[in-house]
Amino acid sequence: MEKRTKFIINFLYFAIIIALAFFVLRFALSFLFPFVAALFIAYILRRPIQFITTKTQLPRKLSAILVVLVFYVTIGTLLVLGSIRAFSYVSDLIQRLPQIYLRYVNPVLIDLFDQLEHAIQQADPSILDTVDYLWNQLMQSLRGIVSNLSLTSMEAISNIASSLPMLFIRLVLMIISTFFIAMDYEALSAFCMRQLSDKAQNVVRQIKQYVVGTLFVCIRSYALIMSITFVELAVGLTLIGIRNSVLIALCIAVFDILPVLGTGGIMIPWAVISAILGDFPGAIKLALLYVFITVVRNIIEPKIVGGQIGLHPVITLVSMFAGVQLFGVVGLFGFPIGLSLLSYLNRTGTILLFKMGSKESDENTNS
DSSP states (O other): OHHHHHHHHHHHHHHHHHHHHHHIIIIIHHHHHHHHHHHHHHHHHHHHHHHHHHHHOOOHHHHHHHHHHHHHHHHHHHHHHHHHHHHHHHHHHHHTHHHHIIIIIHHHHHHHHHHHHHHHHHHOGGGHHHHHHHHHHHHHHHHHHHHHHHHHHHHHHHHHHHTHHHHHHHHHHHHHHHHHHHHTHHHHHHHHHHTSOHHHHHHHHHHHHHHHHHHHHHHHHHHHHHHHHHHHHHHHHHHHTOTTHHHHHHHHHHHTTSSSSTTHHHHHHHHHHHHHTTOHHHHHHHHHHHHHHHHHHHHHHHHHHHHHHTOOHHHHHHHHHHHHHHHTHHHHHHHHHHHHHHHHHHHTTSSOSSOOOOHHHHHHHHO
């Protein structure tokens, strides 16, 4: 009975912690995102602020204002220019989808149908009427799909445009909060630490030190994966005979960071379009290149990321999959880092969640 009571208490304790953490990550962060982002940016800029304050003998608040201002002006200019160009390109592409279909896709489909019709006529002319009817239905469906896709995309763009006022308000709050937090970062952090006990302060310092180091390690890991993908793509596209293969490989490698789309978001449609246009050898080569890159990435990603943050590749893969399903891109990086943090705190004795053993003892047990 004592063991059962202890198990129930521990289960409820950790269930409440997990539920609170899920609520914070799922809902609270969306409301507090401007302030969390401002705190993160202020933390990143604290060293440049301290450097300028030391070198120029300017007051810290004035240095903070200058650094934050330069940061937002630079980032804002790049984002605005890039967004305007991307928005213009995507809008123009969506509006031209029906014309692209009529000019490129429709003639290829008609040619394929003529060849199919000729083959069927030689085989069994009696089913030609049925094939004609099915073909007409297929063409009408494709035209409807293209038109609906264009209209849906334009509606999505309109919805994004309608959400810009709220996005602007959140952006203004983030910028203003960054200025205030950066000017008084040391005082604010000292005040928050004084509210904690000595043991809690020690835990917070360990978490801060480990998470910051792990974040940089993860960035380095994914930069390595992206570099490997870029080399594979550049070599593969060059061997296939694609023009501007290096530039295309760079664009696909950057796109590969996205957890849902990845390389397949470009390679698969590219292969399908090549097949539709009649370039079957090129489509097969692109498909084989995609399969090779996917296999290599699935092999190296758990090993590189798991090895960098101290997790077994299987645990890393499971945590990345669960993180993507629950929290998207944030979960892709956050879940492995969170598990790595818990493992580190457990190893150092700060918290006790599970029993640890040496690698030799685990091998002896398995044997």
